[in-house]
Amino acid sequence: MPESNEAPSVLSFFGGALKRWIFAVQDYSLLSLQSVVNIFLPPYYWMDTLEQMDLIGVGSLPIVVAAFLSIGAVLVLNTASQFQRFGMTALTGDAVSLALVRELGPTIAALLVAGRNASGMASELGSMVVTEQVDAMRALGTDPVRKLVTPRLIATVLMLPLLVAVADFVGLIGGYIVANFTLRLGAVQFWTRAVDALEFGDLVQGFVKPIVFAFIIATIGCYEGLRVRGGTQGVGRATTSAVVISSVLVLVADTFLAKLLLYIFQK
């Protein structure tokens, strides 16, 4: 009777997968909660936090600058012809500014940091797990979440908004350079329109998003690292998962945050 044999195995397969997924979400939630609670309770690891700020903030600066110079430039290249068709080239500054501050700055900077740092966190912590360094830390009476996760969380939450500010500015520079060469837009015209186009709600949107994205990147990177099983192969899998999951979650969170913030600021 093949049918009766198959049904339970399919059910148990999906049941098992669902159970594992629920446990994973539970573990992730507990780790995130614990890492946030640790921010308010001593001991503090300020040197580790500064080290991570340097690694995440200063370390990511070159790729953010290079990426956003190009993004700002491409944005103008793609919109210039449309603006020229309607004789509205003066609006170039508005378009670049709004697109960067509201959406592209936070999202693309977060994806870059996810690719660079979530993977770094997962592989570093994962390697520490497989070589028993995390157990050694516990054996020495140190809480690994407090020592390893909380500094990375604080550092990412502090650094990503700053990186986004740099990204927005550099993107505007890239946009201005192309606008100047292709549309013959003057500096005053471009920058005045770019700054005037922004309202308070846009700035809030541009700086609330990176805080949420930073939380996702740091907690997913650390969670994937700390749950590594299966040696170096497991570290590789965790690194991939950290980038994929944090990137997807950043994009999903972006959708909900955009809707929420637009609703709050009546746009």
Next chain:
Amino acid sequence: MTRPTRPAPLRETPSLVPGEPLIAFHDVRIGFDEGDVLRGISFEVRPGETKVLLGESGSGKTLTMKLAAGLLRPDAGRIWVMGQNVAEMPEHQLLDFRRQVGFVFQEGALFDSLTVAENVSFRLREEDLPDDEIEERVREVLRFVELESAIDKYPAELSGGMRRRVAIARALADRPPLVFYDSPTAGLDPVTSQTIITLILRLRDLQGVTSMLATHRLQDATGLASFRFDVETNRVVALDGNGGMPVAHRGEQEVAPATNVLVLREGRVYFEGAVDDVLRSSDDYLRKFLASAK
């Protein structure tokens, strides 16, 4: 040969009732997805005793030590260590508890981004001790394991045996009265293995540290049971053929403590007793196991 450093006195053993065992396992069980690993083990370790855990790979030696150190929680059973119920302590209390014991991991588990000095001083820095005192304690404990010259090296620059010695130094930095050694000689050549066992002997006989040692090498057990470190002659000398049972007091040398063996088989205690008893046993499994462990 220089006279070996005598390490500073141990931390006081907390809340231990005189006459009580330092470690007591009662019907401890633990399992994972693949099934039960420990199926109800019970044993005791007395203060000053060296308990050698012998068993095949996967018999639960490491797991037993991690349970005793509070690094894992049992599914059932009670574990008392230094008068504290380790099986039921919340994590924040376990962190405090673990500061009172030393744990030497199988491969050393040194923090590879830190130097030897930073590894050894890790716990001391957590306790916010003054820098001068940390430096003094690190040098003292590295002198004890004869690695003071490697103080500024990174773990990757050390040999396997040196890494184990640094791991021992790190475990000893805070002067714990109880130390767990997880296969400290695994994968080392015979000479380096002997160096490690001599170090454990010195620690036991100079300081009276209670210890549990997991190994699959019979020589480790017989070495600990048959020799003692004589501080007068600065040599490892043979005990008087009594298999590690206490011997008479010799000058300033403390009484050599008992070394006992616990053989684990398929998650259960298969044999417990003195090293000589296990060597003389006519049990088929023990004879076969000992022949393979020699």
